[in-house]
Amino acid sequence: MLNSIIGSEITLDAFLICTAVSLVLGIGLAFVAMYREKSSQSLALTLAVLPAAVQIVIMLVNGNIGAGVAVAGAFGLVRFRSQPGTAREIAVIFLAMAVGLATGMGFVVLAVLTFVLLGGMLMLLTLLHFGQKPESERTLRITIPENLDYDGLFDDILDNYTRGYELVRVKTANMGTMFELEYRITLPDETVPKQFFDELRCRNGNLTIQCSRSTAKEITL
Structure with a gap:
């Protein structure tokens, strides 16, 4: 059942x-990538044809898996050379390559099972929000003048x-005349109280304060 349908020679x-299997599975992978996630049209189109492209590469190298994987891998990572992508997108790209590798060697059933x-x-895992940070977890950035000692400055608030x-980063800003403090905070609920901001503004001299949701970092290769 899991045997290759390709014999000593590749037939029409x-x-x-x-x-056909590569294209169908590629379109299926495009839907998987778009499931409950914001995805670009270019990524969806890439995923739709990538398994077929990898399959043809594998067939053209006549079973030389090392050369086929090297060429297909270069094709698969071209997108991330010019545009940042998330780790999830990279995982789907490699899944599409694995499907194309299986179909290129004739293991059609194995490709479908994969x-x-x-x-x-x-x-x-996407439906279950596996690994997702709590909605109450935020990133807080506070700008203060250089003459203030940032160590423990906002601890009471x-x-x-x-x-x-947790204070995770301190950096200078505005030609060294300001400090920017970055905290990782967990709020009691999903709302940010106005009184919280008001007290921070009084302490930092009404300079810039930014509170945002923690987002997944993009990966560039």
């Missing part, structure tokens, strides 16, 4: 079957309005 029937198992698991906090 085998090529058409592998290509798509069903891994694609289904990715959708399930943060103790009153948060369930936990």
Whole structure:
């Protein structure tokens, strides 16, 4: 059942079957990538045709897996050379390459099983919000003048309005005349009290304060 449909030579029937399966699974992977996530049209189109492209590369190198994987891997990472992508997008790209590698070697059933198992698991983990940070976790950035000692400057306010906090970064700004403090805080609920901001503004001289949700960092290769 899991045997390759390609014998010693690639026939037209085998090529058409592998290509059709690659395209269908590629479109399925595009839907997986878009499931409950913001995704660009270019990524969806790439995923739709990438398994077929990898499959053809594998067939052209006549089973030389090392050369095929090297070329297909270069194709798969071209997008991330010019545009940042999330780790989730990279995972789907490599899943598409794995599907194309399987169909390129004639393991059509194995390619379908790989798509069903891994694609289904990715959708399930997305549905369950696996690894997602709590909505009450925020990133707080506060600008202060250089003449203020930032060590413990806002601790009493943060103790009153948060369930936990950590100073994760300090950097200079405005030609060294300002400090920018970055805290990782956990609020009691999803709202940011106005009184919290008012007390911070009084302490930092009404300079810039920014409170935002923590987002996944983009990865560039």
